[in-house]
Amino acid sequence: MPAISCLMKPSSGMCNMRCDYCFYCDETEKRRQESYGFMSEETLRSIIRRTLPLAEGVASYAFQGGEPTLRGLDFFRTVVKLERQYNRSGVRIHNALQTNGTLIDEEWCRFLKDYEFLVGVSIDGTEDVHNRFRHFRASDESPWERAVHATELMDKYKVEYNILTVVNAETVKNISEIYRFYEKQGWHWQQYIACLDPLDEEKGKDPWSLTPEMYGDFLIELFGLWYDDAKLRRQPYIRQFENWLGILVGYIPEACDQRGECSVQYVCEADGSVYPCDFYMLDEYRLGNFNEDKLADIDRKREEIGFIERSRKLDEGCRSCPYHSLCRGGCQRNRDLTQEGIYRNYFCESYKEFFSECLPQLKELAKRV
Numbered sequence: 482m483p484a485i486s487c488l489m490k491p492s493s494g495m496c497n498m499r500c501d502y503c504f505y506c507d508e509t510e511k512r513r514q515e516s517y518g519f520m521s522e523e524t525l526r527s528i529i530r531r532t533l534p535l536a537e538g539v540a541s542y543a544f545q546g547g548e549p550t551l552r553g554l555d556f557f558r559t560v561v562k563l564e565r566q567y568n569r570s571g572v573r574i575h576n577a578l579q580t581n582g583t584l585i586d587e588e589w590c591r592f593l594k595d596y597e598f599l600v601g602v603s604i605d606g607t608e609d610v611h612n613r614f615r616h617f618r619a620s621d622e623s624p625w626e627r628a629v630h631a632t633e634l635m636d637k638y639k640v641e642y643n644i645l646t647v648v649n650a651e652t653v654k655n656i657s658e659i660y661r662f663y664e665k666q667g668w669h670w671q672q673y674i675a676c677l678d679p680l681d682e683e684k685g686k687d688p689w690s691l692t693p694e695m696y697g698d699f700l701i702e703l704f705g706l707w708y709d710d711a712k713l714r715r716q717p718y719i720r721q722f723e724n725w726l727g728i729l730v731g732y733i734p735e736a737c738d739q740r741g742e743c744s745v746q747y748v749c750e751a752d753g754s755v756y757p758c759d760f761y762m763l764d765e766y767r768l769g770n771f772n773e774d775k776l777a778d779i780d781r782k783r784e785e786i787g788f789i790e791r792s793r794k795l796d797e798g799c800r801s802c803p804y805h806s807l808c809r810g811g812c813q814r815n816r817d818l819t820q821e822g823i824y825r826n827y828f829c830e831s832y833k834e835f836f837s838e839c840l841p842q843l844k845e846l847a848k849r850v
Contacts, residue, residue, distance in 0.1 A: 484536060484537070484538055484539045484540065484541070485532045485533065485535065485536040485539075485540040485541065485747070486541045486543075486744070486745070486746050486747065487528065487532055487540075487541065487542050487543070487746070487747045487748075487749065488542075488543045488544075488545055488746065488747070488748045488749065488759060489520065489525075489528065489542065489543070489544050489545070489549075489748075489749045490517075490520070490544075490545060490546060490547060490549070490748075490749065490750050490751055490762075491519065491520040491525075491544055491546075491549050491552040491556060491751060492519055492520075492546050492547040492548055492549055492551040492552050492751065493509075493516045493517040493518060493519070493520075493546075493547055493750060493751040494506060494508075494509040494515065494516050494546065494547045495516060495518075495519075495546070495547045495548070495551055496546055496547045496548040496551070496581070496618070497548055497551065497581075497583060497584070497617060497618060497619070498548065498581055498583070498615060498616060498617055498618060498624055499616055499617075499618050500614055500615045500616070501614040501615075501616075501687070501688075501689055502614055502647065502649055502676050502677070502687070502689045504677040504679075504760065505546070505547065505759075505762070507677075507679045507680060508680065508760075508761075508762050508763060509762075511680060511763060512762075512763055512764050513764055516751075517750050517751040517752040517754070518751055518752075519551075519552055519556075519751060520552065520556070520751040520752075520753075522556070522559055523772070524751070524752065524753040524771070524772055525556070525559060525560065525563060526563055527753055527771045527772045528747075528749055528753065528771045529542075529560075529563045529564060529567050530563075530567055531771050531775065531776055532747065532771075532776060533564065533567045533568055533572070533574075534567055534569060534570070535776060536570070536572045537570070537572065538572055538573065539572060539573050539574075539575065540564075540568075540572050540573070540574050540575070541574075541575045541576075541577070542560070542564070542574065542575070542576050542577070543576075543577040543578070543579065544557070544560075544576075544577070544578050544579070545578075545579040545759065546579070546580075548580065548581055548583075548584070549578060549579070549580060550578075550580050550584040550585065550589065551584070554588060554589060554592060557578075557592065558592070560576070561576075561596050564576075575599070576596065576597070576598045576599070577598060577599045577600070577601065578593070578598050578599075578600050578601070579600075579601040579603070579645065580600065580601070580602060580603070580631075581602075581603050581615075581624065581628060582602045582603070582604070582627060582628035582629075582630075582631035582632070583617075583624055583627040583628060583631070585631035585634060585635070586634065587634060587637075587638070590634050590635055590637070590638035590640055591638060593635070593638070593640045594638045594639055594640045597641070598640070598641075599641050599642070599643075600635065600640055600641065600642040600643075601642065601643050601644075601645045601672070602628055602631060602632055602635075602642055602643070602644055602645065603615075603628070603645050603646075603647070604625070604628050604629070604632075604644050604645070604646060605646050605647055605649070605651075605652055606646060606651075606652055606655055606656075606658075606659035606662065607625075607655065607658060607659060607662050608623065608625040608626070610651045610652060610655050610659065611624070611625040611628070612624060612625050613651045613689075614649060614651070614688075614689045629666075632644075632666070632668070636667075642670070643668075643670035643671060643672060643718075644663065644668045644670065644671050644672070645672045645674060646659070646671065646672065646673050646674070647674050647675075647676050648673050648674065648675050648676055648691055648696065648699055649676040649689040649690070649691055650676075650688060650689050650690060650691060650695060651689070652673075652699070653691070653695045653696070653698065653699040656699055656702050656703050656706075657702065657706065660703065660706045660707075663717065664717070668717070669717045669718060670717070670718050671717050671718065671719050671720070672719075672720045672721075673703065673719065673720075673721060675691055675696060675815070675828065676689055676690065676691040677760070677814065677815075678690055678691075680763075684827065693827065693828050693829070693830045693831045694830075694831075696828050696831040697828075697830060697831035697832075697833075697834035697835055698834075700831060700832075700834075700835040700839075701834065701835055701838050701839060703719070704722060704835070704839045704842070705839075707719055707722055708839075708842050708846070711846055720736055721736070721739070722843075724736045724739045725739070725807055725843055726843060726846060726847050726850060727850075728806070728807055729807070729843060729844060729847035729850075730847050730850045737812075738811060738812035739809060739811075740809060741793070741809030741810055742789060742792045742793045742809075743757065743758060743788060743789050743792040743813055744789075745780070745783070745789070746758060746759075747771075747776075747779070748762060749771060750762065752770070752772075753770045753771040753772040753773075754767055754769075754770050755767070755768045755769050755770065755771060755774075755779050756768060757783050757786075757788040757789075758788070758813075758814075760812075760813075760814040761788070761814070766786065766788070768782040768783055768786075769782055791813065792813040794824045795810045795824055795825075796824060796825055798825075799824075799825065799826075799829070802833070804832060804833060804836040804840070807832075807836060807840075808826075808829075808832045808836070810824070810826055811826040811828060811829075811832065812826075815827045815828055
């Protein structure tokens with residue numbers, strides 16, 4: 482096995498915030514057991530012990546939630562200790578933390594810098610936009626102020642971080658202002674993730690819902706801003722655009738939703754249960770438990786349920802589309818089984834609108850790479 486990619490939920494779905502659009506709250510509410518509490522050190526040891534010795538070259542461990550920092554800094558000190566203990570082959574280890582930023586202080590920053598964690602901070606734009614759908618559970622304090630303060634602390638301690646922005650109905654309307662605000666803050670590394678509607682429910686019905694028309698307009702407007710800066714060679718790194726540029730010059734995209742099929746991942750709940758993807762942590766997708774099952778048995782279960790194979794299913798109209806080589810059908814989570822029995826991406830028209838408008842400029846930039 483050349484590499485290992487493992488995502489852990491050390492605080493399960495527990496969080497000090499309650500964001501209106503949170504996809505993980507939706508998932509946990511649709512399971513027999515909503516929360517698994519805090520991950521024990523015994524479970525953490527089981528996960529690292531069963532994965533790290535089998536990695537060759539690189540092992541990636543990411544921590545997400547809920548809010549993973551609720552588990553406390555001592556837990557993450559144990560992470561580093563166990564990684565050193567079980568890294569018998571000397572593979573490169575990449576650690577990452579996705580956080581709402583509200584609990585990050587100077588002690589956290591010293592740790593994250595010392596052990597080279599890459600941090601993703603969830604910020605949805607300017608204060609009004611961010612606070613529209615993101616709220617603390619127990620106070621009326623502005624979560625935006627706390628998140629921005631976390632980035633200032635990480636700048637002080639030279640912690641590597643990127644900004645993860647959920648694209649919702651408010652983000653779309655304010656993307657020009659958001660782009661300029663990020664530029665002013667010096668937030669050069671950015672990801673924009675399309676907001677997910679609840680599983681198996683009507684799409685587009687909530688105030689935060691992202692419709693295909695909205696998303697297409699958003700991509701075009703954001704790209705226009707980015708393209709103008711790219712011509713001056715001062716553009717920020719925007720993951721989606723950079724991956725499309727990479728595809729045009731022959732690279733395999735590192736973003737799983739842009740590869741055309743799902744990859745092998747181990748996504749672990751706090752009790753050690755394993756799932757094939759963060760977007761499918763439901764009872765019917767459970768692959769096993771690292772406290773009980775070997776990696777080979779977990780992999781066998783993934784094959785039995787045909788998770789990766791299903792991600793390759795596309796209708797012929799998709800495969801014959803002139804933009805298929807770039808779009809590749811998008812993320813499986815955004816594909817719907819139509820009445821005709823075919824899989825089609827909910828944002829298909831968004832991508833068509835974007836590429837018809839912006840592909841010439843993308844190709845122009847690709848010639849410089």
